[in-house]
Amino acid sequence: MSVESRVLSGRYRVDEPIGRGGMASVYRGYDLTLGRPVAIKILDGELADDSGFRTRFRLEAQSASRMSSTAVVRVYDAGEDIETDADGTEHPIPFIVMELVHGRLLKDVIAAGPVPLADSIRYVDGILEALEYSHRAGVVHRDIKPGNVMITDAGQVKVMDFGIARAVSDSSSTVAETTTILGTAAYFSPEQAKGDVVDARADLYSTGVVLYELLTGRQPFRGDSPVAVAYQHVSAAPLAPSEVVETVPRALDAVVLRALAKDPFARYPDAAAFREALDAAGAGKAPSRRQVDTLANTLYGPDPRQAAETARSLRQLSSDPTMKRTQAGPPAAWIWAGVAVLAVLLISVLIWVLTIKPCQLVPSGSRIVPVVVGLTYDAATTALADNDLSATRQDEASATVPAGDVIRSEPKAGVSMERDSEVMLVVSKGPQSVTVPPLVGMTRAQAEQALQTAGLSLGQVRRDDEPDTEADIVISSDPEQKVDVAQGSAVDLVVATGTVAVPDVTGNFTLDDAKKALLDLKLTVDVTDDASCPATDPRSVKSQSAGPGEVPIHTHVVLVSCSGPAAGDKKSGGTGGG
Incomplete structure (x- = not known):
């Protein structure tokens, strides 16, 4: 059976492919249980064969499924199916089920040509809106890039693949392996390239790279290999965007260079601060000389080469003709005197370093x-x-x-x-645990409110017939009440349809069996005799007033049963003999 025609986990029908990435293929699909179109991402075999990755992938997808921002592509479900080869070998197929979004990838928008300045700012603002939400929820994306951003037909920005990058990176031991899986190192933060601990500020760096590419049509760092690009993220400073494209406002130079700071602590503290600075720059608010000097001091590092490159990137900011010098420079004699003193100090330190004896910096008892x-x-x-x-x-x-x-x-x-x-x-010890509250007997709306109050979210809702329960009333929950689960977990509900399925009791049921079957469904039953047709033994049902099919609970059903004399019981008249 081809992948395109299969049904995953007995629920998700996989239709035609709609996209392909470095580690997965995306298909248009349909949720047969809830009756809605979805997008289904099926992981490649190389990842699927790694049991450690499958476990982390499932946990991260569950974490991402708890986010419900309009700027985030919703993750509905994650699961694993089994594919059997012709020789009987079984292979796991991890998949995730997502919201189906109609639109274009941001990478295709960039590839189509220059992006207007207003649109560039709006797209990045949408990315930061999604990150602002996800970071508050404790979810770091780790793979912000144009290939993970959708622009809907209405122009709305939606970020996808939350949680997948973490599952990938936790299953890879080297930068080269991670780069192979994620497809590109162009949007790595320096700490990702070095294998350091990653937090929300890595997402802000990657967003800065996306902003740079939208403004200039190219990425800030390019090289012959992913490793070469990753090295530049760690050690090289980018040109200011206005040095690449002259029409870029210098106010945006300050925003981009701050977002691309090597030191995470020198970047914007959070997505909200990044959005605020971006909006101010988009409104034409140019940086002051003090702000430029502060930015330069913040981004200068201890590495002289890095400091020089950063200074070059800030050259246009510092040479703004509208910013007048308020103090004359120092006399030339003082400059040369300072250089001479500095040279003497450096030579003295060098001699001292070369002549001192090595010592043990850590005492033997420490x-x-x-x-x-x-x-x-x-x-x-x-x-x-x-x-x-x-x-x-x-x-x-x-x-x-x-x-x-x-x-x-x-x-x-x-x-x-x-x-x-x-x-x-x-x-x-994992996420904070909470207890599932009693939900049975509530309406669906009441149950959803109770879950929200308890710090839980509503999962899948299945409708089922319950003969004695009104429509939209909760029949059961999974997990059940009083069970401890992780805070933010999804709880599935089964709610009553308010109807029951009435069988066809004509012909194949005796009258007594028909009455019992309907009474078991909590329906009220009356029997009407029809003397116009012959009775059977045992008596059967000629017709029923409701059904077969779904009818409201507690419906009154009238069964019609033949009660006339049987054909052999009719008395025939005779002629007397004379």
Whole structure:
């Protein structure tokens, strides 16, 4: 059976393909249970064969499914199907079910030609709106790029693939492998390229790259290989956008260069601050000289080459002719005197470094706390023991750190401690758990409100016949009430249709069996005799007033049964003999 014609998990019909990425194919599909069109993303076989990835992929997709912003492509479901080869070998097929969005990928918009300035700002504002929502929910995207942004036919921005990048990166050991899976390193943050811990500020960096590309038609860093591009993200400073395209307002230079700062702490603190700066620049608010100087000081790093490159990127900002100098420069004699003093100091330091004897920086009785954040508790304990330190444990709920992994250590890594000292390891116990409230007997709207109050979300809603329950009343929930689940989890509901399926009781049912079948459905039943047709033994049903099919609960049903004499019971008249 071809992939295009199959039904996944007995529920999702897979139709024609509508897209292809570096790690998955996207198909138009249909949810047979809820009766709605969907988009189905099916992961490639290389990823599907990795059991560790499948587990993280499912957990991250569940996390992403809790987001319901209009700027985010909704994730409805995630699952795994099995495909069997001709030789009987079974292969897992992980998939996710998403909102079907009609529109164009932002990468196709960029490829079509120059993007108007107003549209560029509006598209990035939409991306930041999605990130502002997701970061508040504790979800870091990790793979913001034009290929993961949709522009709907109405012009709305929708960001997709939340959670997938994390599942990929957690299953890859090197930058090269991660790059192969994600398809490009052009939008990596420096910390991603170096394999450091990634937080929400990595998404802001990637968004800055997208803004740069929208404004200039090219990415800030280009190279012959993904590794070469990743190296530039770490060590090179970009040209200001106005140096590439003269028509770009210099106010946007300041926004882009701030977003592309190598140090995460030098970037915007959050997506809201990025949006505010972008809106101000779009309105034509040029940066002041003080703001430019502050930006330059913020982005200058300890590396002289990096500082020089950054200075070149800021050249146009600093040479704004509208900004007048208010103080004369220092006399030339003082400049040369300062250079001479600096040269003497540098030579003195060099001689001192070359002549001092090596010393042991860490006393023999001291130990340095190793980096344990992100390790499992057992692995962290082993790392401490290798450094002659012991561990104490404190559990703490976390929606972003997997259960059992270390959130932080007290003292932090790099601190010197006495040998055999104790280090407090704060270990994630997973998301905060909440108890599913009683929902049976509520209306669907009441149940949804109760879930929201409890910190849970509404999952799938299935409708089912219940003979004695009014329409839209909750029959059951999954998980059931009083069960502890992770905060934000989805709870599925079964609600009553308010109808029952009445069988056809004519012909194949005796009158008694027909009455029992209808009474079992909580219907009221009356029997009417029809003397115009012969009775059978046992009596059967000639007709019914309701059904077959769905009827409202507690419907009154009249059964008509033949009660006339049988054909053989009729008395025939005779002639007497004379």
